[in-house]
Amino acid sequence: MEKRVYNFSAGPAALPLAALEEAQRNLLVLPGAGASVMEISHRSKPFGEILETAKSNIAQLLKLPPSYKVLFIQGGASLQFSMVPMNLLRGSEEAADYIITGSWGKKALKEAQKEGKTRVAWDGKEEHYKRTPLQSELSLNAKAPYCHITSNETIEGVEFQSFPDTGGAPLVCDASSDFLSQPIPIEPFGIIYAGAQKNVGPSGVAVVIIREDLLERAPQGLPTMLDYRVVAENDSLYNTPPCFGIYVIMLVTNWLLHTIGGLDKMADVNRKKAKMLYDVIDASEGFYRGHAARECRSIMNVTWRLPNEDLEAAFVKEAKSCGLDALKGHRSVGGIRASIYNAMTVEGVQALCDFMAAFKAKQG
Amino acid sequence: MEKRVYNFSAGPAALPLAALEEAQRNLLVLPGAGASVMEISHRSKPFGEILETAKSNIAQLLKLPPSYKVLFIQGGASLQFSMVPMNLLRGSEEAADYIITGSWGKKALKEAQKEGKTRVAWDGKEEHYKRTPLQSELSLNAKAPYCHITSNETIEGVEFQSFPDTGGAPLVCDASSDFLSQPIPIEPFGIIYAGAQKNVGPSGVAVVIIREDLLERAPQGLPTMLDYRVVAENDSLYNTPPCFGIYVIMLVTNWLLHTIGGLDKMADVNRKKAKMLYDVIDASEGFYRGHAARECRSIMNVTWRLPNEDLEAAFVKEAKSCGLDALKGHRSVGGIRASIYNAMTVEGVQALCDFMAAFKAKQG
Numbered sequence: 001m002e003k004r005v006y007n008f009s010a011g012p013a014a015l016p017l018a019a020l021e022e023a024q025r026n027l028l029v030l031p032g033a034g035a036s037v038m039e040i041s042h043r044s045k046p047f048g049e050i051l052e053t054a055k056s057n058i059a060q061l062l063k064l065p066p067s068y069k070v071l072f073i074q075g076g077a078s079l080q081f082s083m084v085p086m087n088l089l090r091g092s093e094e095a096a097d098y099i100i101t102g103s104w105g106k107k108a109l110k111e112a113q114k115e116g117k118t119r120v121a122w123d124g125k126e127e128h129y130k131r132t133p134l135q136s137e138l139s140l141n142a143k144a145p146y147c148h149i150t151s152n153e154t155i156e157g158v159e160f161q162s163f164p165d166t167g168g169a170p171l172v173c174d175a176s177s178d179f180l181s182q183p184i185p186i187e188p189f190g191i192i193y194a195g196a197q198k199n200v201g202p203s204g205v206a207v208v209i210i211r212e213d214l215l216e217r218a219p220q221g222l223p224t225m226l227d228y229r230v231v232a233e234n235d236s237l238y239n240t241p242p243c244f245g246i247y248v249i250m251l252v253t254n255w256l257l258h259t260i261g262g263l264d265k266m267a268d269v270n271r272k273k274a275k276m277l278y279d280v281i282d283a284s285e286g287f288y289r290g291h292a293a294r295e296c297r298s299i300m301n302v303t304w305r306l307p308n309e310d311l312e313a314a315f316v317k318e319a320k321s322c323g324l325d326a327l328k329g330h331r332s333v334g335g336i337r338a339s340i341y342n343a344m345t346v347e348g349v350q351a352l353c354d355f356m357a358a359f360k361a362k363q364g
Numbered sequence: 365m366e367k368r369v370y371n372f373s374a375g376p377a378a379l380p381l382a383a384l385e386e387a388q389r390n391l392l393v394l395p396g397a398g399a400s401v402m403e404i405s406h407r408s409k410p411f412g413e414i415l416e417t418a419k420s421n422i423a424q425l426l427k428l429p430p431s432y433k434v435l436f437i438q439g440g441a442s443l444q445f446s447m448v449p450m451n452l453l454r455g456s457e458e459a460a461d462y463i464i465t466g467s468w469g470k471k472a473l474k475e476a477q478k479e480g481k482t483r484v485a486w487d488g489k490e491e492h493y494k495r496t497p498l499q500s501e502l503s504l505n506a507k508a509p510y511c512h513i514t515s516n517e518t519i520e521g522v523e524f525q526s527f528p529d530t531g532g533a534p535l536v537c538d539a540s541s542d543f544l545s546q547p548i549p550i551e552p553f554g555i556i557y558a559g560a561q562k563n564v565g566p567s568g569v570a571v572v573i574i575r576e577d578l579l580e581r582a583p584q585g586l587p588t589m590l591d592y593r594v595v596a597e598n599d600s601l602y603n604t605p606p607c608f609g610i611y612v613i614m615l616v617t618n619w620l621l622h623t624i625g626g627l628d629k630m631a632d633v634n635r636k637k638a639k640m641l642y643d644v645i646d647a648s649e650g651f652y653r654g655h656a657a658r659e660c661r662s663i664m665n666v667t668w669r670l671p672n673e674d675l676e677a678a679f680v681k682e683a684k685s686c687g688l689d690a691l692k693g694h695r696s697v698g699g700i701r702a703s704i705y706n707a708m709t710v711e712g713v714q715a716l717c718d719f720m721a722a723f724k725a726k727q728g
Contacts, residue, residue, distance in 0.1 A: 001392065001393055002393045002395060002396075002398065003393075003398065004392065004393055004398060004399060005398035005399060007398070007399045007403055007404075009399075009403065009404060009405050009408075010405070011405075011604060012402060012403055012404060012405060012406065012604065012607055013403060014399070014403050015400065015402060015403055017392075020391060020392050020400055020402075021392070023391060024388055024391040024392060027384060027387060027388040027391060028365065028368065028381075028384050028385070028388060029365055029366045029367075029368055031366060032366075034366065034367065034368060034369035034371070034687070034689060035368060035369060035371045035373075035378070035689070036379065036384055038376060038379060038384075038565075038566040038567075038612070039371055039373065039376055039377060039378050039379055040371075040373060040376060040690075041373050041374070041375075041376060041690060042376065042567065044373075044690075074438035074439045074440070074443070074568060074606075075438045075439055075443075075589055076438070076603050076604055077603075078588070078589050078602070078603035079438070079439075079587075079589045081587075081588075081589075082587035082588070082589060082590070086587075110588075111587055111588060114585055114586075114587065115587075195604065197604055197607075201402075202402040202606075202607065202608045203402075203406065203604040203605065203606055203607050203608070204438060204568045204569065204605070204606030204607070204608065204609055205568065221478055222478075223443075223445075223446035223450075223475055223478060223479075224442070224445075224446070224474075224475060225439055225442050225443045225445075225446060226446070238442070239440050239441075239442035240375060240376065240440055240559065240561055240567040241567065241568070242438075242566075242567055242568030242606065242609070243376055243561075243566065243567050243568070244566045244567070244568065244608060244609075245568055245606070245608075248402070323398070325398055325399070326404075326405060326408075
């Protein structure tokens with residue numbers, strides 16, 4: 001078998017090796033099913049157990065109160081940009097508040113504007129999306145149908161360290177790139193949604209956690225497939241769900257729960273990995289320049305620049321030849337981005353730190 | 365490894381063993397990628413090649429003229445029930461024609477009614493969905509935005525043997541359960557869509573084949589993720605697509621094209637398998653009673669009843685104990701259903717025929 005690289009891809013992204021190995025072992029026959037997990041009915045007993053375990057793992061990891069439902073929906077976070085306002089905003093007199101801390105927040109806002117009234121409560125654009133807002137900069141509408149945030153902006157590498165106080169409006173959070181990376185307080189959230197392909201599984205499925213009372217808000221006449229009530233009432237089985245994706249989510253959350261030991265332990269590892277990289281950046285005397293303001297630095301996506309674009313291209317190319325892959329920043333912002341989700345090992349990050357030191361030494 | 369059963373599941377359904385074996389072999393490292401196909405960027409070169417091959421295989425198999433685009437969309441055929449009328453019907457003065465030959469056509473109609481004007485051009489309900497209409501029974505509107513059919517009704521086992529002449533309105537076809545099972549004339553079709561999980565891959569991705577000129581019909585202001593133009597302009601990469609599903613579609617269509625030898629060859633095998641089962645039914649002196657009218661019998665889903673429900677339950681249970689799995693009819697209609705998609709082997713069908721003969725002999 002070809003060697004596996006250290007994979008810093010922003011998504012689809014590295015998965016825990018143990019989860020991949022189990023998926024591989026059982027790809028032709030899921031134990032007890034006589035067929036691949038891709039070949040069995042979504043209403044069969046073996047798949048029912050997979051679905052239950054995936055849901056219950058997520059609920060345990062996040063310590064969800066029973067008033068929250070865990071749903072699996074196709075279309076990624078991008079479809080949630082529309083489903084959230086279709087279900088919660090259509091017909092509302094009050095505008096939804098949107099806090100824009102980067103590229104994905106902007107996209108979420110654009111879709112919401114098609115469905116109802118919105119208000120931009122804060123926008124970091126003028127500061128080039130380097131930080132999240134202070135509570136003192138926000139005047140949020142407590143009666144808003146919801147207040148939307150992006151807990152971690154994947155492209156800019158900017159992450160909320162604590163969540164805005166809305167005065168009562170439910171927070172709706174796109175958590176695609178830091179979902180299950182650390183414990184969070186659940187109470188302020190009405191909806192947490194996340195495309196699976198960064199921290200919890202393959203692309204093609206979004207996890208949507210929704211507070212039960214919000215299910216009542218959906219207007220009549222929505223397309224059946226876009227109605228949270230239908231998804232919840234049918235336990236994500238109104239139509240055939242992305243079975244293989246849900247299976248891999250089960251394997252990854254099994255690993256998080258039983259091998260890693262939960263989100264406190266995972267957060268310790270994630271903070272350690274992020275600190276290793278930020279320490280190299282901070283000690284580089286300006287050779288590596290981090291994008292995010294220090295107090296808003298992401299523990300999942302570490303973004304930085306080099307003195308010029310030629311050096312950045314050389315950095316990405318040489319890193320790749322050393323088995324450190326997918327370090328190029330997003331095409332919209334350039335620079336370097338190391339995505340160090342849950343499955344990235346400390347060894348992988350150490351290898352990148354060593355490479356960064358050597359690259360600087362050679363150029364300096 | 366546990367033994368693989370003969371899997372007659374209606375979907376998710378049996379996949380070609382060769383495709384599963386290749387997916388298994390490469391699950392940890394896709395050759396040339398240094399990581400699993402689940403872990404690499406959808407904008408990487410290795411995934412780009414997978415996407416191109418999957419599209420081009422489908423185009424070759426169906427002999428698509430260049431005016432047709434092959435798209436991959438999440439949400440299954442059920443989301444297409446809404447996307448079709450959102451894109452082609454909203455704002456139209458003329459009603460769309462719907463021909464209802466079973467359960468899935470009814471669901472498609474229900475979603476279309478939310479989006480615009482519809483007309484039921486024919487409905488087989490009174491005859492318990494045993495057949496498709498004759499051309500002489502139809503008066504279709506040539507100016508309709510489209511005429512919707514379900515080429516094969518999975519639950520009832522009723523399949524169009526030739527397609528209605530609409531006089532010019534584009535046919536829109538839910539081909540989920542007979543996609544790529546035999547050659548079809550492309551010209552009358554504006555859109556052919558199919559959930560992958562029956563004949564071409566795992567659940568979580570629908571293949572949508574659309575005639576280019578129809579892309580212009582979409583109204584402004586659609587949710588970005590539900591706009592065919594956006595999918596087409598971005599070559600199914602507007603957001604992260606279901607990469608693993610598309611990879612398996614590539615493997616399955618590779619097998620269809622290069623191992624089986626194309627749709628003519630596949631159709632020969634499929635007709636042979638279906639005939640084997642219908643012959644047993646027809647020779648059973650009424651012990652096995654087929655549901656579909658003879659001239660509309662499906663070559664993918666063979667449905668029949670036994671003298672009573674107790675015998676049906678015994679049949680399903682004993683078959684399972686003989687390694688013939690998932691033969692229970694859909695919960696909405698009861699009876700027995702053997703789904704014999706492309707990946708079901710002649711050996712598997714022979715084993716079922718033998719079991720049917722033995723079961724009848726024991727009861728008779």
